[in-house]
Amino acid sequence: MTGATIAAEVVLAALANVPEDGGVRRAMLIDNGIRPEALENPGARVQVQKFANLLRDAMIELQDEQLGYGVGVQPPGTWTTMAQYALDAENLGDAIRRLSRFYRFVPWGVETRCEMLDENTNFTMRPANPENKFSPYLYESFLFYYYQFCCWLTDYRIPVLAIGFNFESTSYSEDYVGVFSPQRVDYLEEFSFISFSSRYNSLPIKHTAISIKKMIEHANLVLFNQYLQQARWAEKVEQVIAISAFQNNSITSVALQLCIHPHTLRRRLKNEGRQFAEVRDKLRLKLAMNQLKQTRKSIEDIAIELGYSETSAFSRAFKRWTKLSPQNFRDQSK
Structure with missing residues (x-):
């Protein structure tokens, strides 16, 4: 997205x-x-x-909020009931427990669990019956709503440590995963999940019955617009770096082009749950994958275009991102 x-x-x-x-x-x-x-x-x-x-x-x-992807129908109003139930939570951690508990009682064929560890909080999804196979869209869409709802409740873009799926990557995975900007993405896992630091569980709920009434009038639009608004500064950074073709792409030079102080830019990115190096590297990954898929440029030329002084440094970074070398990724994309 x-x-x-x-x-x-x-x-x-x-x-x-x-x-x-x-x-x-x-x-x-x-x-x-x-x-x-x-x-x-x-x-x-x-x-x-x-x-x-x-x-x-x-x-x-x-007449189904899961658009026909679950075992049973989720009638309109299911999401509203869950949202109102979560609103009374003490904090984000309590709201997540309520959300996962609520959807365990919804007959849609998916089991939701919340695991709160000392360091990480993991929200997981898996078929209640192992014989059931669901479309990737079911997991992708629900994790999007789950994550954006958590961000909406707290008025804070929560940094995602990892996201995983129990299926292979799809043709639009790169686009979709960009919503979360996770530090790590895994496929072919035992179950689908999203993970973030447990320190965010103490975030207070910032909304009231009045604001949630406005949100549920068109939850799709509110949550999508929230994503766009929260990602605003990260996208500005991406645009500046892309235009400059990865030349002089330090936070100081980018901030200068955005007419703000580097400390201010760093703080605004932090408020979005982002870091400058992460935004730059995610853009590098996106462009590298496009170049490897759609062009015959050499890996050395792609590395130079993305601002790497050495091809080996680009190859190491790409393998860290995707678990594949650039050449292996290109071969698998044919």
């Missing part, structure tokens, strides 16, 4: 269970200002606000 748009593959996944008979799906897209034919173009993207409205309409059409 880079910037204010979202990959067409995510849109198609969200609508997979909306019937095509009678033109229901097509009409829904057109009503929300999305040309159905445009979604077929490689690299097509959709504005986040249009996608949020589309999700709302699809949930109403299917």
Whole structure:
């Protein structure tokens, strides 16, 4: 979900269970200002606000907040009930316990658990019946809502230590994972999960019954817009670094181009749960993966373009990010 748009593959996944008979799906897209034919173009993207409205309409059409991906239906109002239940929590940790407990009583075929350790808090999802196989979209969408709801409750972008999935990476994984900006991403795990430092469990709940009433009127739009607003400064940093082609991309030079003091930029990134080096390196990874997939440029040339003085340094960093060497990644992407 880079910037204010979202990959067409995510849109198609969200609508997979909306019937095509009678033109229901097509009409829904057109009503929300999305040309159905445009979604077929490689690299097509959709504005986040249009996608949020589309999700709302699809949930109403299917009468299912899980869009047909669970074992049973989650009728409209399920999320509202959970949100109101979590609002009375003492702090974020208590709210997370309530959320995981609530969804264990919802008959959707998924078991949610919250594990609070001394250092990390892990929220996990797995099929209640091992024989059930669910679409990646079910896990991806629910973890997005879970994370953004935690950030909304506390008015704080919580840094994610790790996120993992019990399936292989998808064509839009890079786009999706960018929402969380995790330090680590794992695939083919035993279960899907998200993990952050347990010190954030003590964050107070910042919202009231009045503000939650406004949020649940259009939760999709509120949570998507929240992500965009929280990521604002990180995105500005990305834009400056990309324009400068990774030349003079220290925090001092970037802050100068943004007309603020480096300490101010560092503080604003911290408020978003980000660090300058992490933002720069995530951008490097995204561009490196695109170059390796879509061009025949040598690994040495790609390393130079991304600001590395040595190819070996780029290769080490890429392997640390993906667990694959640049060449192995390119070979697997063919």
